[in-house]
Amino acid sequence: MYNYNSLADVIDEKCFEFGNREALVFPSHQQTYTYIGFQTLTMELAKGLLAIGVKKGDHLAIFSLNSPKYIALEIAAARIGAVLVCINTSSTKSELLYVLNQSESSLLFISNGVKGNSYVELLNSICPELAANSLQLASKELPHLKTVVMLDNMELPGILPLHKLLKKGEKISTEEIYMVQKTVSSKDPLNIFYTSGTTGNAKGVVLNHFVTVNNAIFSGERMQYEPEDRVLLCLPLFHVIGCVLSTIAGLFYGSAIVIAERFETSKIPCYIMEESCTVLNAVPTMFNFLLNSDLNPYDLTTLRKGFIAGSCCSEELLLRIHNELGIETIANLYGQTEAIGITQMAAEDSLHHRLTTIGRPLPGVEVKVIDITTGERLPVGEKGELCVKTVYLMQGYFKNQEATNKAIDIDGWLHTGDLVSMDYEGFITIEGRIKDIIIRGGENISAVEIENTLKRHPGILEAAIIGVPDKLLGEEICAVLIKNTTYATPLNKETILTYAKGELAKFKLPKYIFFTDSLPITSSGKIRKNILREQFNKEFEKLIAVKQ
Template sequence: MLRSITIGDLLDETAERFPDREAVVYHERGLRYSYSQFQMICNQAARGFLSLGIQKGENIAIWATNVPEWVISQFATAKMGGVLVTVNTSYRVHELEYLLRQSESTTLLLIDSYRNASYLDMIREICPELDECEPGQLRSARLPHLRNVIYLGEERQPGMFLWRDLMERGVEYPDEERVARQKSLHPDDVINMQYTSGTTGFPKGVMLSHVNIVNNAIKVAECQRLDETDRVCIPVPFFHCFGCVMGTLASVATGAAMVPVIAFDPQVVLDVVEAERCTALYGVPTMFIAELNHESFPERDLSSLRTGIMAGSPCPIEVMKRVVEKMGIRDITIAYGQTESSPVITQTRPDDSIERRVTTVGRAHDGVEVKIIDPATGESLPPGVQGELCTRGYLVMKGYYNMPEQTAKVIDHEGWLHTGDLATMDEHGYFRITGRLKDMIIRGGENIYPREIEEFLYTHPKVLDVQVVGVPDAKYGEQVLACIKVKPGETLTEEELLAYCEGKIARFKIPRYIQFVTDYPMTASGKIQKFKLREQAIELLGLSEEGGYSTA
């Protein structure tokens, strides 16, 4: 049974049912909100956003780690009808400018820095006008839609509001206006936008409605058997659906406590789980590996853990077994999907055998259709035959923001979302992901589209041509390899190229391997054979063992 409810109304409903239960716990900061307190803070922040003149459907971008302001903003914007645009914390100037311009965001919330990258310096580089303008009055040559920049810090910054300014404005703003705006929202309205790489080069804004993500959160919670007694440790980033749908929204849908980790660190995760007696733990495989291998792991009391989700990239069988046996997460589930499907399509259940939980990605959620088709003919295929996985139902995105042609390439006229992933289905309805039609690279849960890196590397004055492929890696699943042709008469070193990338594109997109080549393997018709580049590189770099472990 699907629910037709907005995110704001869902929070109000849960706060009414469980007013005194803990909603948000930041162990690192000693911060705790009950559901009634969290509801009040979100209402105040919603009024603050309204006081800035932000209209229903306006895009509000947030560029931050899992800080408390992030989760408050998620529910506050949902209450006043602003569309939350999530920004990857690893983005650099090039990517940030693209996202803000393409999304037509009118407001940006940001922290000061992350991993030695100054967000303040980067936004000032794009918008030097900030130094001269009053807060809320930005007129940027490069970002014509951006008006408000809100700094999630304590020190006053030129041209920016502080978060406390927003909250103070929220005190003064009439709550009747907030109530009226919240009542005017429709469950089918777009309320969340996440940028993802897909079938064409640059990231596209995936438009998700209340119905999309509320119902997906409910289904994800059901598969873990979450309820109001659970405490969910969320070390995965909020800017992905894993964090802000499967994590925060699934918790609110059930009355469970959200226990976020501000930025992933295995020791901090273990500290938080142990101190807060978390019952559920989320992560991509590399996170679980880091936790299992941490020097303090043998001394930890993780006996409170019962369930959780491992997702984001293929889950190695041995890692899954260790999570069950060593961490004691007996009901751990595997989830599969993509941003365009809100995000989960299939998930294992706690009563599935360990064999099913380590060799498949589970079966379809209730209310979701899944089929395997022949990519060439579109015909449905029988069990056991590999083809492209397609899905249909409430979970399919509204489309890509301002990209109707790209939307039409992935959602067909019958409403089926074509994932681009190759899979098989067994006679019991369990799926195995076997490969990808598209050449997207998935590194440690991050989707990387080769063309985006190629387009950037083309801007180097000495690069004649570049082809980017993924090569196997035991830790991250895949790494980025760039095969470079240098312009005649020029010399280029690996160090020079890496220095060119530093600070301009996200670190996870910077090639791990660089090969200088004179030509590429080609088909008779002149098309470059990327699969051969990959095969040659695996042999040359001695990576055949890296991909030698089995996954679901």
């Protein structure tokens, strides 16, 4: 049932099978790689890594936008048993410093970044030793880091250009690469992905070859990826939904991966039309941006399928994706970095199930719903925490056994922190997050329920519900809203409450309503409610103190 080959072994099989079919298309740089060409690039990169002394088990970090080189480095590292550490490109100075040190990365691949956000300048700010122009780095702040490689076509002090790395690799034979590749086991670590970090420092999730290969196989099967598909990659490769569930899964089934460097609302419709993309995978925020832009000039009729993941999605948004973008088989996909894909819709599932549930568990995944107080398993239909026992489970959080033990109990169940219910057919519905429960006067109130209700109002683009301190009730409900700029009727607290009173019980109505132009979100589309709570709680604590 399961594939026990390493990732590089499976990719080699697929490159042989699909040969001269397109594997990677990079429209912004007018680059195209066939499967054979892609295999050659991964081999050249692996040779370069061996030539500069990279060994099995070494940690190699990458801080870059999406590109063919990024994908090829994933496979090149896999060939020699190195571990690719994928860093969020939205990282601040302190976050980048933390991840590079915590991951013990000895080599960093970096691209120049984007206008207004230079990754190289950010690195220089924490590693001024680069200016010494020594290719053997000795940094006080980054003691593990010894080499930095530039992926873009430019030469900078202290940074090894990619073309020179490839040149060094010319002395390494293909036979040497395959000899090293044979030593790589399916249970060897493959990647470290850092969690979104909505609370505290991000944790490094260690995934091995087995979990990545097999989760991609079964997710791709449920998505019905095929050689005729052209998958638009606009999700970041530093997340499993971009790397494993879009890119690797697509390649396993012979699809072409059309690469966007990053999500840009104005460019995505162009790529879909010009490259005849058939698959669009994205997070709810991305779909919202697309649907609220002018799509009239673009022919998007090639789109047939896609998944939506990363955060909770409303029935209304799914229906708009289905009706307005014409994606007939839009699939809710639920997962966590710690276990990659957990549940997913199948092509044959009904539209009703697509709109209202996150599907059923993938093969190899066992689930249960437990009472959040007692830990007892709950009967069908009742709400509780989703727990998962899966063959795709992480090896643990890197150098953080305490956090690993908190996430995975003694019996091997991963506690997701998500509130769900499950029906008799095994379809699961997200009801909210345990931490998203507001306790107001003894009543447990789901923030997600209120958010979904408010987002059904045509004048509201996005909603975040948080609990704020209240002297009398313990917590009160606070709504932070983004207006839909295309909605003509004026919106204020009174109009919102008038609408909400017809949809929600009185005790679920927000006491406080604020409008904002943007919300703090993670790169996977989740609203960073810890930041909102911190911001608003301070203000409300002041109010309580004044009233006292």
